[in-house]
Amino acid sequence: MNATTNIHQGDIYEIAENASKHKAAAERWFRRSSHSSPKVRLFCFPYAGGSSRIFREWHDWCGPEVELVAIELPGRGFNSRSPVINDMSTMIERILPVIDPLLDRPFALFGHSMGALISFELSRALRASGRKTPLRLFVSGMRAPHLRGGYQIHSLPDKEFIEALRTLNGTPAELLSDSSLLEMFVPTLRADLHLSETYQFIPGTPLQHPITVFGGINDVTTPSERLREWQRHTRSSCTVRLLEGDHFFINQNAHLVAASILKSLGRVSTPAAFESIFTHTTTEPIVREAEPAYSSGD
Secondary structure (H helix, E strand, O other): OHHHHHHHHHHHHHHHHHHHHHHHHHHOOEEEOOOOOOOEEEEEEOOOOOOHHHHOOHHHHHOOOEEEEEEOOOOOHHHOOOOOOOOHHHHHHHHHHHHHHHOOOOEEEEEEOHHHHHHHHHHHHHHHOOOOOOOOEEEEOOOOOOOOOOOOOOOOOHHHHHHHHHHHOOOOHHHHOOHHHHHHHHHHHHHHHHHHHOOOOOOOOOEOOOEEEEEEOOOOOOOHHHHHHHHHHEOOOEEEEEEOOOOOHHHHHHHHHHHHHHHHHOOOOOOHHHOOHHHHOEEEEEOOOOOOOOOOOO
């Protein structure tokens, strides 16, 4: 009897220990605001090579009504122990179970460049799995998913790869000139670029929630006509907002993007400091009918 009891107790301890490890592993995916009862959660996905740190100022901007959840993708920051993921299907499979406990209140998704594609595919996966879906999808610096990408750099030799990064103007010059830092940074960046550059759109039913698209006026990698094509991926409204800058306009205009997101969510009040900045954005609402980018069915 005692032996049986001991075995059962051991099983319980093992289950508890495994649950604790799983919770700790899941928590490494997120950098969260410390709000006790937010009205909305905003999940933010970084661009290739980026980490949750690019959203560090957003926590203060969002205020108490919005909990900002910055995603720490594997292979960087607090999630550096986990191997990087270089394909979209695996990325979504890994995200779904860890994000599920945080879907207990209204939420929205935002992503820039690679993060935009991840946010889009996560929206589709949430719907397909019967989970709650976002109030709105915010995408930035990324062509519509059904359009093929342009020049690919993820498999270039190191020298050409570094020069391509200089051209994109998103990697600090001091990092590009430091061989030891590059040795640590490049593998993760190559994996991220492999994910986004080899992404294959699979036709399915358009999303039901609205999409807001941000773009840089001088972004030669994603001209405005490729941004407008996002309208094909929703049965609701689609709005394109253009800001000054190139592909990495978000680094200089993060406050404009954050303010626009807060205003679009509607359920939360926009901080007074942000009310005057919308004159700096070019907004193009797209609500007209368009040829679908999908075949019938999911």
